[in-house]
Amino acid sequence: MSRDQKFFDMYSLVIGVLAAIALAILVLTMKMQDLTQDVYVRDAAEYQQAVLSRIQPVGQVYLPGEQHSAAAPTVTTPAQPEPVATVMTGPQVYNSACSACHGAGIGGAPVLGDAAQWVERISQGDETLKRHAIEGFTGSAGYMPPKGGRLDLSDAEIESAVDFMVGEVN
Ligand code: HEC
Structure with missing residues (x-):
């Protein structure tokens, strides 16, 4: 076997192995994307819902007579500590x-x-x-x-x- 032939064989082998590794990585990446990134499938209902809730306006206008869809905000006043009656000596x-x-x-x-x-x-x-x-x-x-x-x-x-x-x- 000539030296050139030997080099060519070796070269092909290395290229082949590298190509196989690249392919394996590609397949693995696609698999991982499938497993983890499905939220970002743009027409998934969940995704749409998430976007809507992120871009919804801070306030909403209700005209007189309209039914308020949101419950009236409940105002909770934090419990005040009882004033301590201090008795002086x-x-x-x-x-x-x-x-x-x-x-x-x-x-x-x-x-x-x-x-x-x-x-x-x-x-x-x-x-x-x-x-x-x-x-x-x-x-x-x-x-x-x-x-x-x-x-x-x-x-x-x-x-x-x-x-x-x-x-x-x-
Ligand atoms: C504005 C001034 C004044 C202040 C303030 C004052 N006193 Fe007097 N006190 C007097 C005077 C004057 C007398 C004496 C009255 C007399 O015997 O003619 C008196 C008398 C007393 C007597 C004796 C009462 C008796 O039967 O002989 C007591 C006990 C007394 N004071 C307690 C107090 C206490 C306790 C305080 C604070 C919470 C106080 N005083 C604050 C002016 C004051």
């Missing part, structure tokens, strides 16, 4: 509502922690003190407004402030 109430007068004895208010000014008042008893704090009280020293003017505070908060003030004396 005695010292907190004192600082925000009572210290203005009782801190320095403004208008004759008995000064916080000043035993001499408190002993007699405390001897009236807790209940009277609390009632005077809640309802207001006018004595010989001056005018104590109901709840110190903070009518937004609860009775319990005023009572805990009184407890705090009485506790400061001892």
